[in-house]
Amino acid sequence: MTRPPLNEIFKYKDKKSKEQAMYEAHLQYGYALKDIAEYIGVHYTTVSRAIKRIEREDEK
Numbered sequence: 298m299t300r301p302p303l304n305e306i307f308k309y310k311d312k313k314s315k316e317q318a319m320y321e322a323h324l325q326y327g328y329a330l331k332d333i334a335e336y337i338g339v340h341y342t343t344v345s346r347a348i349k350r351i352e353r354e355d356e357k
Contacts, residue, residue, distance in 0.1 A: 300326035300327060300328070301326065303322060303328065303332070303333065303336045304336075306318050306321060306322045306326065307322075307336070307337065315337070315347075316347040316348075316350060316351055317351060319333055319337075319344050319347045319348055319351075320347070320348050320351040320352075323344070323348055324348070330344045330345055330348075
């Protein structure tokens with residue numbers, strides 16, 4: 298299976314959608330936190346925290 302490019306994953310309109318896109322890019326498509334962070338212009342820790350927020354919401 299080939300993964301979609303990040304520009305297709307990150308078609309978002311709000312913060313919530315952006316965080317969901319980070320989650321999908323990392324867990325579903327296997328992109329490294331560093332690659333996601335470089336693409337959207339943030340530190341990889343920011344991506345990690347966003348993914349953890351999504352995971353916590355999924356647990357509720």
